Amino acid sequence: MTVTRTPSPSHSPRTSRVRRACLAAVASGAALFALLPASGPAAAAPHPARGPWSDAHYMPHPGDWRPYVLAPSGHTVAPRRILSTDPRGGSLSGDPRALLGQGRGTVRLTSTGDRTTSPLVTLDFGKEVGGRVSIRVAGASATPPKLHVCFSESRQYAATTPTANSGEAAYAPGCDTANIWNGYPGQPYTYDSDSHTLTFDPSHLPATVTDQQIRGGFRYATLFLDGPGWLDLGASSLRFDAAPKQADPAAYKGWFLSSDNELNKIWYAGAYTVQMDTWMPGTAKSWPYTPGEPDHADAVIPGADPGKEVILDGAKRDRVVWQGDLAVQAPVTYLTTDDTDAVDNSLSSLAGQQLADGFVPAESLVGQHNQDEIRTYGEYVTWFVQNHYDHWLYTGDSAYLKKWWPALTRATAWLESVRQQDPGGLIAFGNAGSCGHYGYSDCGHETYVNALYVRNLRDMARLATAEGDKASSGTYAERADVVAAAINSQLWDASTGAYRLSRETPGAYPQDANATAVLTGIAGPDQATRAMDYLHRTSWGTYGALTVAPSTPNASIKPFYEPLPSGFEASARLSLADPSGTQQARGLDLIRTFWGHQLAGDPGSTFWEKADTAGNPGIQQFTSLAHGWASGPTVSLTSQVLGVTPTGPGYASYDIVPVDGGLHWAQGAVPTPHGTITASWRRTAHGFTLTTRAPHGTSGRLAVPTGGKHVRVTLDGRTVWNGTRAVGHAHATSDGVHVYVDGVPAGHHTLTAH
Missing domain, CATH: 2.60.420.10 (Maltose phosphorylase, domain 3)
Known part of the structure; x- marks a missing residue:
C-alpha cells in the first residue's frame, strides 16, 4: 500500500510533492512495440477464444463459473504469444515462436554492441504472473553476451524509448520501475535496478537456465543481450511462485456468478490479485537499495512462520505486509481460496511488532525504509483491530483471538489515549507524529479515522463479550456512542449534506469520510442518502468516483481515483435501504466503471494501486498493478449482491x-x-x-x-x-x-x- 508516505527518505516532503504531481499529470503516452504480423500461433489471443475474457458478447451461464478463473491450475505457466520483436542495432533470425515452444529450431539474437543496441524480444504471458523465468539456451558465440530479462506489468510503462521511465531504456529496456528511488517519476534512472541476468555455462550447452531471483509481478518479459555476440534460444516458461501452498491455485473453494459478465470478471480479477500477492515470507523487498544493487526479493518478513505464506501488499512492490491492505485481502481470501494460514501468518507477523505503548506499525519492518516508518501511520492501528475482528468473525478461531487479545486491548488503549488529548473527543494524530494516511496527509480530526475508531470500539465490545469480559464490553460500546455523536455534531455539514474531511479542513467533503460514516452506521438514513447523493453529484468522473470533488477549494487536497475508498463507496451504496434501488444500482455502476476501466488496460487481470484523473496508473511506472487493497468488489459482490x-x-x-x-x-x-x-x-x-x-x-x-x-x-x-x-x-x-x-x-x- 505505498501511497503518500512522508517521514522516510523515499516519502520525504519532496518525494510526496513528486507523487502529488504525478497524480495530477497525464501520462506522456504509451511506449508502443512493433507487433509481429497477426497470423499463426504467435498472434494467439491472451485468453482462449469464446471465453469471458476474450469474447465481448459472452453470456454467463448459471453454474459455469470456472471459465472466469485466472489462476493457473499448476505452478508452471508458458507465455501466450510473442508480443513484439525489434532488431535495433543487431539482428534476429529464425522463428521467435521457438520461445513459445512451438515448432522446431531456435531463434538467434545477435548483438553488435551493448544493451542499448541489442535486439529485443518481448513475451506476453497474457495476464499478471510472477516467479522465475526459464529459457532454453541452445547455443552461443565463442564469447557469449549476457542474457537479461526485463519485466513490466504494462506496455505503457515498459521502457522502450529514450525518455521512458526517466531514462530507464538505456539501462533496462522493456522494464517498468519496481525499486525506490531509482527512476521513480521525476527522478533519473541511473543504473539497472530492474532487469535480471540469466547465467549459464557456455561449455555446457544446450541447457535450460532459470532466473535465480523471483520477479513478483509482470505480464511482459523482454529479452535482451549485453555485449557483442549471439545466443540461440528455445522454449521459455515461468515457475509460478505466487500462492505457493495452493497446489491448484485455480481450485477455488468459494465462487460467484451473476447475469453480468463484467461484474463476474471483476470478482475473479480481485480474487487473482490477492493470489498474486500471496508468497512465502522470504520473498520481501528490503529498501533502500544501494547504487548499483540489482533487483532482488529475498528479504524475510519478521515474525512470520517461514513455512507458511504471507499476503504482501503488491506483487511488484512494496512486497511487505500492510495492515490496511489486509483489511481487503483477508476477506477476499476467506471468500475465495480460504487460505487462512496465509492470513494468520500475516496478522501474527504484524501483531508481533507491537510497541510497548500499544502502537502497532503499519507494515512489516523490513529494511531501513520500513524502520523509518515505524510510527508513521496512526490510521493503520485502526485496521489492526479491524483485521483481528474480521478474522474471528470469518473463522471463529477463538484460540487465535485469545492469543492476540492483549495486543488488541493495548492497541485500542493507544487510540483512546490519543483521543483523550482532544477536548472535543476526537482522534487526531498530529501530536503523536502518526499522521501518515493511505492517500493524503492530514493531521486533523478526520471523519474517516474517527469513523474507523467507532467501528473498532463496537467490534471490541463484541470481542470482549466473547472473551468473557462484560465490563469492558460495556465500556467500549458506550465510548463508541460518544465518538459517533462527536462526529455527527462536529463534522456533519447539514447545509452541504456531507461529512467534512476534518475540523481543520472544513471545505473538503471526501469520499472516504462519507463512505465510512455510512458503512460504520454513524450516518443516519437521511444523512447516508444525502452523503451518497453529494458524492455522486460532485465527485464522480469519467473513470469512477474521485477521492474529493474537483471543485474543492483547498489546493492541498487533490482529486484522484483510489481503489480503497472507492471500494468503501460501492459497498456503502449497496448497504443503503433504498426501495427504489437507485443507490444499489449506482454501487454496481461504480464497480463496473472503475474496476472495468482497470481490466480494459494492462495487465487486464489484476487491479491497480491507484489511478490519476486521466485514468492512468497514478504513480506512472512505479504504480503496482496487482495491489490487493483494490479487490474490494470481490467482497461486496459476495457479501452484498449474493x-x-x-x-x-x-x-x-x-x-x-x-x-x-x-x-x-x-x-x-x-x-x-x-x-x-x-x-x-x-x-x-x-x-x-x-x-x-x-x-x-x-x-x-x-x-x-x-x-x-x-x-x-x-x-x-x-x-x-x-x-x-x-x-x-x-x-x-x-x-x-x-x-x-x-x-x-x-x-x-x-x-x-x-
Whole structure:
C-alpha cells in the first residue's frame, strides 16, 4: 500500500510533492512495440477464444463459473504469444515462436554492441504472473553476451524509448520501475535496478537456465543481450511462485456468478490479485537499495512462520505486509481460496511488532525504509483491530483471538489515549507524529479515522463479550456512542449534506469520510442518502468516483481515483435501504466503471494501486498493478449482491440478504469452518426466489427484496409473510426493502417473494 508516505527518505516532503504531481499529470503516452504480423500461433489471443475474457458478447451461464478463473491450475505457466520483436542495432533470425515452444529450431539474437543496441524480444504471458523465468539456451558465440530479462506489468510503462521511465531504456529496456528511488517519476534512472541476468555455462550447452531471483509481478518479459555476440534460444516458461501452498491455485473453494459478465470478471480479477500477492515470507523487498544493487526479493518478513505464506501488499512492490491492505485481502481470501494460514501468518507477523505503548506499525519492518516508518501511520492501528475482528468473525478461531487479545486491548488503549488529548473527543494524530494516511496527509480530526475508531470500539465490545469480559464490553460500546455523536455534531455539514474531511479542513467533503460514516452506521438514513447523493453529484468522473470533488477549494487536497475508498463507496451504496434501488444500482455502476476501466488496460487481470484523473496508473511506472487493497468488489459482490455474510463467529450464524441492483440472477458458494454455504437467487417479473443450502452447526437469517411493495413471502412453500405482517408463528419482519426470516436452520431452503 505505498501511497503518500512522508517521514522516510523515499516519502520525504519532496518525494510526496513528486507523487502529488504525478497524480495530477497525464501520462506522456504509451511506449508502443512493433507487433509481429497477426497470423499463426504467435498472434494467439491472451485468453482462449469464446471465453469471458476474450469474447465481448459472452453470456454467463448459471453454474459455469470456472471459465472466469485466472489462476493457473499448476505452478508452471508458458507465455501466450510473442508480443513484439525489434532488431535495433543487431539482428534476429529464425522463428521467435521457438520461445513459445512451438515448432522446431531456435531463434538467434545477435548483438553488435551493448544493451542499448541489442535486439529485443518481448513475451506476453497474457495476464499478471510472477516467479522465475526459464529459457532454453541452445547455443552461443565463442564469447557469449549476457542474457537479461526485463519485466513490466504494462506496455505503457515498459521502457522502450529514450525518455521512458526517466531514462530507464538505456539501462533496462522493456522494464517498468519496481525499486525506490531509482527512476521513480521525476527522478533519473541511473543504473539497472530492474532487469535480471540469466547465467549459464557456455561449455555446457544446450541447457535450460532459470532466473535465480523471483520477479513478483509482470505480464511482459523482454529479452535482451549485453555485449557483442549471439545466443540461440528455445522454449521459455515461468515457475509460478505466487500462492505457493495452493497446489491448484485455480481450485477455488468459494465462487460467484451473476447475469453480468463484467461484474463476474471483476470478482475473479480481485480474487487473482490477492493470489498474486500471496508468497512465502522470504520473498520481501528490503529498501533502500544501494547504487548499483540489482533487483532482488529475498528479504524475510519478521515474525512470520517461514513455512507458511504471507499476503504482501503488491506483487511488484512494496512486497511487505500492510495492515490496511489486509483489511481487503483477508476477506477476499476467506471468500475465495480460504487460505487462512496465509492470513494468520500475516496478522501474527504484524501483531508481533507491537510497541510497548500499544502502537502497532503499519507494515512489516523490513529494511531501513520500513524502520523509518515505524510510527508513521496512526490510521493503520485502526485496521489492526479491524483485521483481528474480521478474522474471528470469518473463522471463529477463538484460540487465535485469545492469543492476540492483549495486543488488541493495548492497541485500542493507544487510540483512546490519543483521543483523550482532544477536548472535543476526537482522534487526531498530529501530536503523536502518526499522521501518515493511505492517500493524503492530514493531521486533523478526520471523519474517516474517527469513523474507523467507532467501528473498532463496537467490534471490541463484541470481542470482549466473547472473551468473557462484560465490563469492558460495556465500556467500549458506550465510548463508541460518544465518538459517533462527536462526529455527527462536529463534522456533519447539514447545509452541504456531507461529512467534512476534518475540523481543520472544513471545505473538503471526501469520499472516504462519507463512505465510512455510512458503512460504520454513524450516518443516519437521511444523512447516508444525502452523503451518497453529494458524492455522486460532485465527485464522480469519467473513470469512477474521485477521492474529493474537483471543485474543492483547498489546493492541498487533490482529486484522484483510489481503489480503497472507492471500494468503501460501492459497498456503502449497496448497504443503503433504498426501495427504489437507485443507490444499489449506482454501487454496481461504480464497480463496473472503475474496476472495468482497470481490466480494459494492462495487465487486464489484476487491479491497480491507484489511478490519476486521466485514468492512468497514478504513480506512472512505479504504480503496482496487482495491489490487493483494490479487490474490494470481490467482497461486496459476495457479501452484498449474493448477500452471504457471517453474523456469528465462523458463520455459526449468518445472513443471506441479496441486493439485486438491477441484476437478473446471482449464485455462489462461501467456504466456512462448518462446510460450504451456497446461495442462488433469481428475479423475474413474477417475483424473487432465493435458494440456499447451509451446513450443520449453522443458523441463518434469509431475506428477499420487495422493491418497497407489499408482497407475499413463502419459506419452503409455507407463507411466512402476508404482505403486511408475519403469519403462522414465523419469525418474519420487514424494513420496507426486504422481508427477513430469522432462525432458519441448516439444510436446503427456498424463500420466495410472490
